[in-house]
Amino acid sequence: MKFSLTLPRSFRTGTVVVAVLAATGWALRPLAEPIREELRSAEPAPRLGSLSDALGQGMNVLGGLRAMLADFIYLKACLDWEDTRLDQTIAGLRLATAVDPSSLYFWLNGASMMALDMSNWRVDAEGGAYKVPKARQRQIDREQAALGLAFLEEARRFHPRAPTIYEKMAFIHHIRLRPAAEDEAGANAELLRAAELYHLASTQPGAPFYDVRLQASLLKEAGHFREAYDALVKIYPTLPKAPDDPGYARRPIKNPPPSENEVMAAQAGDVFGRIRDLEKQLGIAPGQGFQP
Amino acid sequence: MTTAAEASVPAAAPSSGAPVAIDLCGVTKDFPVGLRGLKLRAVDNLSLAVPAGQVFGLLGPNGSGKSTTIKIVLGLLEPTAGTCRVVGVPSAQVESRRNVGYLPEAPYFYRYLSGAELVRFYARVCGVPRQRLDARVREVLDWVGLTGAAARRVGTYSKGMLQRVGLAQALVHDPRLVILDEPTAGVDPAGSAEISSMILRLKSEGRTVLITSHLLAQIEDVCDRIAILDRGRLILEGAVAELVGRRDRQALIVEALPPGELAELRVWLAARGRALESVEQPRARLDEIFLREVARAGDGRKEAGP
Amino acid sequence: MNSMAVPFSFARTSLIAGNTFLEAVRQRLFLFLVLLAVALVAGARFFHEFDFGPDGGVPELKFLFDFGLGALIFFGSTLTITATAQLFFSEIENRTALTLLAKPVWRAEFVFGKFLGAWAVVGVFCALLTGLLAVLLWFRTGAILAANPGAFLHGGRIGLGDIAIVCGLQWLKFGVLAMMTLLVSSFSGTNLFSVVMGFFVLVICHLQAFAHQAYTRVEASSVALGLMIETLARVFPDFQFFNLADKVGTEAGLDAGLALRVAAYALAYILVFGFLAVFSFRRREI
Structure with a gap:
């Protein structure tokens, strides 16, 4: 047995491996870059200094496991919600949405919890609805509604075309902020803001038919009959009159035709009746109004 | 017969013209030892021809x-130096x-x-x-x-x-x-x-x-x-x-001789200028005894069997 | 005796793959992981008991899907790395590779045979879990629709095709991971080193998006440094490409074209890592 000194072959092999992999990475750029761009465009750019954005980015390391982790965090937040633990619930909802912002359900349900449920908890914690002064209750409602709306604003960054976010915002303005307004003018402003949000919802792809109906209904309630009429007249021709209505074209092509349930929800006949009611209120003579 | 000194040169086929199944020529194999590039030489300039x-x-x-x-012959290892051919x-x-x-x-x-x-x-x-x-x-x-x-x-x-x-x-x-x-x-x-x-x-x-x-x-x-x-x-x-094999020596196996007859044999050999170098009792190899006894036991079981 | 050329043989490769597959499915680890994963997926039915509110159908399906896919990804990655390294080293350590490679077998046939065998094992695992998940989701979708026909008016319904695409992409990712583990094993001295490196590489590949962000920022200040970082960033494939699960059940839905391009990306890397594993293994002393 003899001993001699030479450079190990593994260095050469390692160099070749790294060089080939780097060359492969370069060669696959035309395939990889569009995929990367497509995936990147689906999520907003992380904000500098945002802890939740940094957390969300960090969760990339979990790959497909992050959705499952977020589910668990959300379930824990739900358990805290059942126990009316306000701070823990909010923290859980924020963490779940930071880990996996793609789940719309987390945002929508979380916003409902913040804006609608938690104000009741706070009122209860301060002595209950009979004890706490109405002004204080309205203040709590406004604070919680603002929290829920801010949460939904955050959701819009990740789901800018989701009609349900605008619907939820409209719902909070209509159901929570309008009654919590200081005066009639404020209440009316909340109604108009809700109507505007239903309108925004109706312009998103895949929006349900009833968004415009709800918009018109709120406009009418706020005394804006002409706008309400125009909205209904505009929407009526697109409403499905039957599940297999060929004139139906508002939803993306890839989506299935509306179900019977959906047609019922659209209620073309009901919309037509409202149009006629509004014509009366606007003083439009019979025969001069909308002709379907 | 090849000695160590002769083995350092490539070996030819044992008899000229005979086909060679394996031909190792100056084969050396070093293995790396440790991280400092030291090498251990396992085979050193080996030349060998295996006739078919x-x-x-x-x-x-x-x-x-x-x-x-x-x-090396099977291609599982690559020689550091030299060549190895199997059936050419x-x-x-x-x-x-x-x-x-x-x-x-x-x-x-x-x-x-x-x-x-x-x-x-x-x-x-x-x-x-x-x-x-x-x-x-x-x-x-x-x-x-x-x-x-x-x-x-x-x-x-x-x-x-x-x-x-x-x-x-x-x-x-x-x-x-x-x-x-x-x-x-x-x-x-x-x-x-x-x-x-x-x-x-x-x-x-x-x-x-x-x-x-x-x-x-x-x-x-x-x-x-x-x-x-x-x-x-x-x-x-x-x-x-x-x-x-030792061509200048022979072993004769005979029935056991009494001392007198053995002495006569020595004299007979001496008269012809030969010497009786040693007298030994032949020993059976242990593996032969083992195989014989195992075979006998097997036969016995066969006879005793149903 | 003739010395006719022995070309690369797919038949020999598939023989080695078949034998590798047989060896793997007889290992207890495979059975254990399958049972564990099946138990987890089946256990995910507890979501049915959870109150998701009036729109409960959509989140329940989402939770079921996330849970099933999570089990597939976690146990699939574990199985891919450990099984590939184990199946490779069992041949080396038990010296069966000695007998096999002493036959007229190319090292490339051995490496690709091992890969195909290990990948087939992971494929069976993925198919089992995907099938189970699909059946669970199908049953729950039916039950939810029976209780509330309008439950999926605004999306949230998870199609069987989408499940197949998402799980299929994960299987392709596992293929890349298996080949990377084989590349490490081709020069690694121990099974443990290969397994540790396999997990290490898995994490690096999931962090590729960061590397790409880093080089785009550096590139602005120094072109040379940016180029160097870009080259380094391109050494490993980006595993984030395989996470299209976020799109399942959404209005936008899964983009089949995107999935196909990701599949092509995976196959390209499987081939490249395969050739590198053969290159590294071709002179390995058995």
Whole structure:
């Protein structure tokens, strides 16, 4: 047995491996870059200094496991919600949405919890609805509604075309902020803001038919009959009159035709009746109004 | 006979014109040791020619480079220097193994396969045609005496049976060169004797057999030629008959002579200028006694049986 | 004796793959992981008991899907790395590779045979879990629709085709991971090193998006440094490409074209890593 000194072959092999992999990475750029761009465009750019954005980015390391982790965090937040633990619930909802912002359900349900449920908890914690002064209750409602709306604003960054976010915002303005307004003018402003949000919802792809109906209904309630009429007249021709209505074209092509349930929800006949009611209120003579 | 000094030059075929199955020429093999680039030389400038149709024994103590040499022949290791050709084909090429059967030392096979499945797997790997596959597997299992255990899982085989199934997989594609690395290691004398007889059968079928073994007596019995390695170097190579035979001496085995007759024999020899160098009682070899007694016990069981 | 050329044989490769597959499915680890994963997926039915509110159908399906896919990804990655390294080293350590490679077998046939065998094992695992998940989701979708016909008016219904695409992409990712583990094993001395490196590489591949962001920022200040970082960033494939699960059940839905391009990306890397594993293994001393 003899001993001699030479450079190990593994260095050469390692160099070749790294060089080939780097060359492969370069060669696959035309395939990889569009995929990367497509995936990147689906999520907003992380904000500098945002802890939740940094957390969300960090969760990339979990790959497909992050959705499952977020589910668990959300379930824990739900358990805290059942126990009316306000701070823990909010923290859980924020963490779940930071880990996996793609789940719309987390945002929508979380916003409902913040804006609608938690104000009741706070009122209860301060002595209950009979004890706490109405002004204080309205203040709590406004604070919680603002929290829920801010949460939904955050959701819009990740789901800018989701009609349900605008619907939820409209719902909070209509159901929570309008009654919590200081005066009639404020209440009316909340109604108009809700109507505007239903309108925004109706312009998103895949929006349900009833968004415009709800918009018109709120406009009418706020005394804006002409706008309400125009909205209904505009929407009526697109409403499905039957599940297999060929004139139906508002939803993306890839989506299935509306179900019977959906047609019922659209209620073309009901919309037509409202149009006629509004014509009366606007003083439009019979025969001069909308002709379907 | 080749000495260590002569071994440093490439060896030619033992007899001119005889075909060579394995031709090692100046083969050196270094292994890296540790991270500082140090190398350990396992085979040192080895030149060797294994003639076709013979049984060739590769001998040497542990660490002498026998297994490394065999791995180079099989293309499992690349020599640091020198060339190795198997039937004229460089051993680094896959083609060189087309006609080679190999039984590794202490073989370990896929335990979850039956003997027949294992041999069939290797037969298919070696490209035995499908129409001949079943017949060839049966034939080779029968040849090694494993027909009765062909359906049993290899995991349940004894050491001797493992060697037999190893031999079966080595022979299944009908190779012209068979390499057996320590085929009798850990096998009892009966199994060892059977393997010896199989080696002789392989030779009688015209195959070349390269064998390494620690059992020198066995090598002596079956090998035509041997080579002895020590610390990677060839120190001796030649025909067994030439190496172990002493042409200037003879042994006569006679019935036991009384002292008087022995003295007369000495006188008779002295009158012819010869001397009686030693008088010994011939001893039977232990493995022969073992085999005889085991055979006798077997016969007794047969007679006592139903 | 002839010295005709022995070409690369797909038949031999598939024989080695078949044998590898047989060995793997007889290992207890595979059975254990399958049972564990099946138990987890089946256990995910507890979401049915959870109150998701009036729109409960959509989140329940989402939770079921996330849970099933999570089990597939976690146990699939574990199985891919450990099984590939184990199946490779069992041949080396038990010296069956010695017998096999002493036959007229190319090292490339051995490496690709091992890969295909290990990948087939992971494929069976993925198919089992995907099938189970699909059946669970199908049953729950039916039950939810029976209780509330309008439950999926605004999306949230998870199509069987989408499940197949998402799980299929994960299987392709596992293929890349298996080949990377084989590349490491081709020069690694121990099974443990290969397994540790396999997990290490898995994490690196999931962090590729960061590397790409880093080089785009550096590139602005120094072109040379940016190029160097970009080259380094391109050494490993980006595993984030395979996470299209976010799109399942959404209005936008899964983009089949995107999935196909990701599949092509995976196959390209499987081939490249395969050739590198063969290159590294071709001179390995057995």
